[in-house]
Amino acid sequence: MSHAATVHSLWTAAAAEPPVRIPGPHIEYAQLSPTLIVLGAALLGVLAEAFLPRRVRHHAQLLLTVVGLAAAFAAVIALAAGGYAGDKARIAAMGAVAVDGPALFLQGTILLVGLVAAFTFAERRLEPMAHGRPVDSFAAQGAAVPGGEAERKAVAAGMTTTEVFPLVLFAIGGMLVFPAANDLLTLFVALEVFSLPLYVLCALARRQRLLSQESAVKYFLLGAFSSAFLLFGVALLYGYAGTVTYSGIADVVGGTTRTLDPALASTTGNDALLLIGGAMVLVGLLFKVGAVPFHMWTPDVYQGAPTPVTGFMAAATKVAAFGALLRLLYVVLPGMRWDWRPVMWGVAIVTMLVGAVVAVTQTDVKRLLAYSSIAHAGFILAGVIATTPDGVSSVLFYLGAYSFVTLGAFAVVTLVRDAGGEATHLSKWAGLGRRSPLLAAVFAVFLLAFAGIPLTSGFAGKFAVFKAAAQGGAAPLVIVGVLSSAIAAFFYIRVIVLMFFSEPKAEGPTVSVPSPLTSTAIALGVVVTLVLGVAPQYFLDLAGQAGTFVR
Amino acid sequence: MSFPLLTATAVVPAAGALATAAVPAARRTAAKWLALGVSLATLLLAAAQLVRFDPDAAGPFQLTESHAWIKDFGVRYDLGVDGISVVLIALTALLIPFVVLAGWHDADPLEDSSTRWRPTQGFFALILMVEAMVVIAFEATDVFLFYIFFEAMLIPMYFLIGGFGDRAGERGEAETAAQRSYAAVKFLLYNLVGGLIMLAAVIGLYAVTAHQLGTGTFSLTEIVQARADGRLEFATTTERALFLGFFFAFAVKAPLWPLHTWLPNAMGEATAPVAVLITAVVDKVGTFAMLRFCLQLFPEASKWATPVILVLSLISILYGALLAVGQRDIKRLIAYASISHFGFIVLGIFAMTTQGQGGATLYMVNHGISTAALMLVAGFLISRRGSRLIADYGGVQKVAPVLAGTFLVGGLATLSLPGLAPFVSEFLVLVGTFSRYPVIGVLATVGIVLAALYVLVLYQRTMTGPVAEPVRGMPDLRVRELVVVAPLIVLLLVLGIYPKPVTRIVDPAVEHTMSQVHQSDPKPDVHVNDVEAAK
């Protein structure tokens, strides 16, 4: 009997049966608590926006955010202590979310990053007072036309966009799910959940709003474009395996799946679907990671977005996206390692080189850091490709180390200001070392960490990933990585030269004294950078224990 | 658990650096004295090492300290000294006080306008920091530990070169600054690239050990041991690749032709004391590392590469000397002279004879002292006239005889005149080379003629002849400057006449290295029994 008929009969048969009672989903709230707490806090934040008087909002929101994130972090710790990072690792929420070592490690990192980022969000001492009221670096009213009547009113009223806090909480919520997602649907939803708030946040800079908005548009359009790719990839994989859960797909890939209805042979197990689908999902993730050739949004968005947001994005997004990438490659596609590894090799090499080379001629600090982040994405990819437990732990470690350096660096950028707001053009940084040695020294530390000079976290991380790559048989990647870090060293050094060895300009920027908030962020960055550089063992152990995925 | 002498020797200057940096801007002089005191304290510790060190003790390393550090990377905090390193540590600790003293006024800010910017404190703090890192590098018996400080010491050096220079003189302030930061960047990039390539090799080493020993390790002794009892065997190509990775970094640092061009810029632009720091202290780490790591980790590859390396070092010797002759700038001239000398050192190391390697080690010490003497006096001269061009001088010996005299002694040491320290080492290197590679030995000997040429030309153009106008009324060496130079000259004489104390310590270590490389000296044709030989 014809193919279609079979399907039809099956269909009607299904309908003919008495309606089955659909069991209510069973949710392990405890194990999902970190995410739930953050999202809950975000919702409260929205309510606060609605009902709290404007005066108290800022503090209320800050408090809410900090408490929420801290609580979530505590929950993560509790789970890890409860052994979920190890033997008790499991799939929760009907197979939607994994609670295992990598997930918890990354969630912890994201939460800490979010916490520190929240501090920089809340900084209100840098911008000059607006009519006696302290304001942060976000637009007085996002919707108002730049330089328009509404904006002037909003400024006069000393309005501030306290919505950023709930937004960032939503984003964090999404990021928590992203690396833990255990089926492609959750992956997609989480991706959107953390992307959409970021699009908005990008548009909310107080100064240079045109740039800010432009960056938002670009980020949004390209982001949507990429997520479309991802979704189509999901569709194809679904078509391939008939399921979207990682384990299910992995089974089909591994050929260990139960016998299928021969009628479906045309789709199921059709490798073309698998390969194309997998590639398209990768595209979506590589976009978020900022790997070449999906990197082009990075510099523009990093430059246009408000610097605290940039810092947050650069740090947290990378963590989440790499987490998801790891899980996808290690849980879903290990069976087809020999298909994607060469491709990823290419991507990693191109990413490292392009990031390093293009950065050489940058003239804007934020763009420079953007390209440097691209180069670093390449380094991390080298670790990802290792496909060994060492590879996982090294990547986890690198992400932890890198995110704090990045946060710190961008936090420093927020402090160097002139009349037009932040002075991000490199020429204005000339002689900064003479004006304020301390700040310049701190920034130099971050740059050296980026450059991977020994005794900084950057070196430990780089060594870890390269070591994993070398052991994973990717020696050429190590060579390329070494070369590109040599190139990269050049432009980090250039900034240092600029700060210390060139005479200060007459009307150069001033370094404004931040509130304890930003100071803490920077200090934390320095501390982590040095500690992970000098005594990384404890954190390596942590990453090492968190190195195995559950499926 | 005895007193961790090695750690202390590194920690004291490091702590001193931080303390110096912390001295308030106004108390400039205090910072200087503090730095001097710290450097002297370090010298005491180094002396203590020499005392505690027993040349005849069994085992490669002494005064060892060992602590776990980064388990995941197989990295341990392993310190230990053999005869070679203990001597070089002593040299370092010995030179730093002179460097500090010689640079006493080099970092005084021209105007006391800014209160936050504290160049003086920074200058001396950086010097001490370099000392600390160099000392650790000499002491490390863990490849990774060594690598870390081998790389890290670039940063303070970089700031020293780029941040402080001679007064502008004829060239405008801007021009000078540009030149200086170019030199600094060049220095850093050259060495960084070298270091990164070495990093690849280090990782490779880990991969190999991890693969064959189960757990990756960087401990020199462990690897050597494992190779000895066959648990660890490098594939030929692997060993060669790793060797090249290591050697490249060291060759840049040394520096060996054609990787040398950063040195003249760096030494030319930096102040004389910093130049001394570069050539007499930091660069020694490179040659030292060839002896300790290249040869001991990769004996076979070392032997394989020997011919090429010998030729390169021969080129360095002659090329450096010839370029020195062609220089118009005093400091650059000395820099090229140093390149020539480093050629001798590398030659000695890879000649694979006791004389060669012992001579090379001795050479490192002597070259350190002689270059320090010459360079510092040159610095004093330059500081008086504000120009580095040879052409701007003439007839100095008429107005400043002591300065000229010390300069001449330094020069004679540089051309390794018998009776002064460098002669002994240079001759040992030549003999060591000659006894295995006669042709190269003979060609290298040509270097001593060229050395005479550039030294004497320099002396003639600057010191002799009619007194040049700008030189007129130039003050002779001041007390502080004499205090710097005199001891160095005395040392040159003493070590020239009685080098035994040093050779005594170095010899066993060299023997050990030789045994690592499975090399023994060639035997003479005619067997003259030792009783007679000893006569």
Next chain:
Amino acid sequence: MNPANYLYLAALLFTIGAAGVLIRRNAIVIFMCVELMLNACNLAFVTFSRLHGNLDGQIIAFFTMVVAAAEVVIGLAIIVTIFRSRHSASVDDASLLKL
């Protein structure tokens, strides 16, 4: 008829959408093209779900619509702000950030 054809249609729609993104200048249109791509995905999901005979695909399609809706909200908001400040919705005009 062979359900594979629906897949071809989906692929076609997806490509058309992608091409639209690459070709059209107006932000709104580009955005609509993205929506088209998403809907192509939906079609694919539904088709596959039909082929596999399980409902996951159809459910996913609903999720996709919701997400798309959310995207519309954000997207339009952003595009509108930039339109109001620039009086143009052409993405090519928004090219201050470059090099």
Next chain:
Amino acid sequence: MENLIGLLVLAPLLGAGVLLCGGRRLDRTGHWIGTLLAAASFVIGVVLFADLLGRPADDRELGTTVFSWVPVGGFRADVGFQLDQLSMTFVLLITGVGSLIHLYSVGYMEHDERRRRFFGYLNLFLAAMLLLVLADNYLLLYVGWEGVGLASYLLIGFWQHKPSAATAAKKAFLVNRVGDMGLSIAVMLMFTTFGTFAFGPVLEHADQAGEGKLTAIGLMLLLAACGKSAQVPLQSWLGDAMEGPTPVSALIHAATMVTAGVYLIVRSGAIFDAAPDAQTAVVTVGAVTLLFGAIVGCAKDDIKKALAGSTMSQIGYMILAAGLGPIGYVFAIMHLVTHGFFKAGLFLGAGSVMHGMNDEVDMRRYGGLRTYMPVTFVTFGLGYLAIIGFPGLSGFFSKDKIIEAAFARGGTEGWILGGAALLGAAITAYYMTRVMLLTFFGEKRWQPDADGKLPHPHESPRTMTIPMIVLAFGSVFAGGLFSLNDAFLKWLEPVTGHAEGDSPLTATQVTAATMVVLVVGVALAWAQYGRRPVPVTAPPGGLLVRAARRDLLQDDFNHVVLVRGGEHLTRSLVYVDHTLVDGVVNGTAASVGGLSGRMRRLQNGFARSYAVSMFGGAAVLIAATLLMRAV
């Protein structure tokens, strides 16, 4: 006794240290301190000499090892001394003549405010020279070898404010360095051949080594000797060295240092005996140089340069003798000693003449000085007679023997060498007579000096004349004393050994021949300079004359080939270093920058072009993945 040997070296060394580091406060007494210490070491020398004489002839060797200098592996260099008849002879010559010249310098350098340093340098030289002749191994000898080079450098360039002096000093040191290179290579060869370079074992086992090695060693030693003793081809520095103060020329560049080469060869006799080819090279060099120097000596108008040429020539004789092996060793040393006396005397005489003539050196501007400075005239005259080999005076005995030995070499070689030696004797007679006539006879040809005042010659002070007189005695009687029943031969034989060659000519025939050529030479000179007046400015002269005036163009050769060539080489290398070696690196950096700039332009700010790159990327990614599966 042994300890005294060390003292011998230490005394002048101490003097050098004190005088050079002492500072201005020693300016008044410095020269006396120097002289005293020199004299002291002479006294010690005499004491040791007495001690040696007191011993049986075969046991006249004192040895002592002071300390082990450089022990590295199998390489052992000690600081040890060895005093045998050979060294003793040198010690006496060095300290004796040295002390005299110290004394002379007291007067000569009276008006120089840097006199203290001058004496410091002189003492330094004595110490180094003594070390050279007393060392018991080649490496220590090398130390002394370069030490005298340094002293000579410092003394030639003593008047550093004169660029010519500075240049001459540099040249001397450099040319010597070339020789030193030979010596160091020789030492290395010894080390690789014998495993040691102490005199004892090396010379003892010399015959056991392969002849090739020995020849190599010998040639290297010869190279060293050429450098130090100004033999062809490394002779060019000696003429310029006359820039130094005259006492220096007398002591270092006539009596002692320049003879070190002879010492080296005689000392290493055992090696040369076993390497005939090396010996041939030695005699060739000697013969060539003795003619070369003589010819140059004829053409120079500068009195010191003329004497310098003569020195070269005389040392040529010694080298020739030394090259003849056991036949000649003794006579080489003997001539060396007598030459030390009369040549030093001649130089001191020249110095005293210059002293009287406001430092005028051009002989054509002298003339008729015999009446004005009688003492100088007499002593100089005696020296003159001695050097031309006037019967009965020192030179006669020593040089005659050498000519004999040269013939005794036998075969055509013998004839050639002997002929060369004879010819040399003739030319010597000629140019020395020329010097004599131009300086002391004929009419006054004095010219006003730079600041226009005519010289008024006068006899020099006592401090200067006394040494001249003493040396004159030496130049008269030394040869005779030595030849009294072959005293000198017996004295040296145990060390150097001696053999009688079979000369085709009898001793008397040789003597007769020498006399003839001597007369001829003198007659020629008289004919040219005695009979007719001498033009104040030198006539253009023939090709040979002009060549000879320019040291037979040898300097020009050096200048063109070595100096010019070297300059070009260095200049081009500097260029290479800057453009090539450095250029490559900078080029790489620049190209990376350029690449970066170009890639940067891809980031053109248009969202759609970004989308294009994404789309393309996705396409490539997918294609690649499929491809991977396909292959």
